[in-house]
Amino acid sequence: MDGIELLLNRRSSPVLESPGPTPEQLEVMFQAALRAPDHARLRPWRFLTVSGEAREALGELLAKAARFDQQDLSEDALSRFRGMPLRAPTLVLAICPVKEHPKVPEIEQKMSLAAAVQSLLLAAYAQGVGAVWRTGDLCYHPVVAEGLGLAENEALMGFIYLGTPSGSQKKLPVMEVSDFVSEWSGN
Numbered sequence: 487m488d489g490i491e492l493l494l495n496r497r498s499s500p501v502l503e504s505p506g507p508t509p510e511q512l513e514v515m516f517q518a519a520l521r522a523p524d525h526a527r528l529r530p531w532r533f534l535t536v537s538g539e540a541r542e543a544l545g546e547l548l549a550k551a552a553r554f555d556q557q558d559l560s561e562d563a564l565s566r567f568r569g570m571p572l573r574a575p576t577l578v579l580a581i582c583p584v585k586e587h588p589k590v591p592e593i594e595q596k597m598s599l600a601a602a603v604q605s606l607l608l609a610a611y612a613q614g615v616g617a618v619w620r621t622g623d624l625c626y627h628p629v630v631a632e633g634l635g636l637a638e639n640e641a642l643m644g645f646i647y648l649g650t651p652s653g654s655q656k657k658l659p660v661m662e663v664s665d666f667v668s669e670w671s672g673n
């Protein structure tokens with residue numbers, strides 16, 4: 487696929503089914519992610535892959551975090567949390583290990599991680615792998631961080647759901663560049 491065509495057409499696939507990406511496809515996606523712009527080469531990226539039964543363990547962790555905030559959650563609500571990771575055969579958890587650096591503040595490291603995720607999404611799309619980046623309150627929940635074994639300096643920045651796109655592909659919105667871009671003339 488031509489690079490510009492890829493950039494102009496990437497879209498998320500909210501409904502995903504099996505099979506998930508092959509190890510070869512994942513390798514390409516991670517190699518693409520590791521080419522993200524990175525101030526001072528801090529490599530502020532870490533990824534966890536979750537598939538198979540481990541998705542159920544992740545669902546339990548999400549339910550545990552939700553119950554931590556609200557002890558009286560209904561069984562229905564809890565099973566909704568448990569089911570979240572089952573919405574795709576493979577998940578990639580995108581983590582930013584923030585390092586102390588005199589010239590590179592935390593926000594720049596998180597922007598680098600976000601750029602890495604976008605590259606991963608593009609490499610997924612280029613290979614016909616469906617993907618969607620999701621977060622939600624539980625993404626930033628300390629119980630989730632602890633359950634995943636994140637270090638103090640690590641921030642979970644997203645759940646990337648991966649699989650085979652299901653149903654019809656959504657239409658892309660038409661946007662006008664002029665609604666977002668203008669020239670600053672200096673005064």
Ligand SMILES: Cc1cc2nc3c(=O)[nH]c(=O)nc-3n(C[C@H](O)[C@H](O)[C@H](O)COP(=O)(O)O)c2cc1C
Pocket residue numbers: 496497498499618619620621622644
């Ligand atoms: C940081 C971040 C977090 C997101 N979290 C969610 C989410 O929790 N749930 C959701 O439906 N979409 C979420 N989105 C939006 C989708 O990933 C996707 O971009 C959106 O549905 C638009 O689709 P498109 O990528 O095809 O334009 C998030 C996007 C970003 C950048």
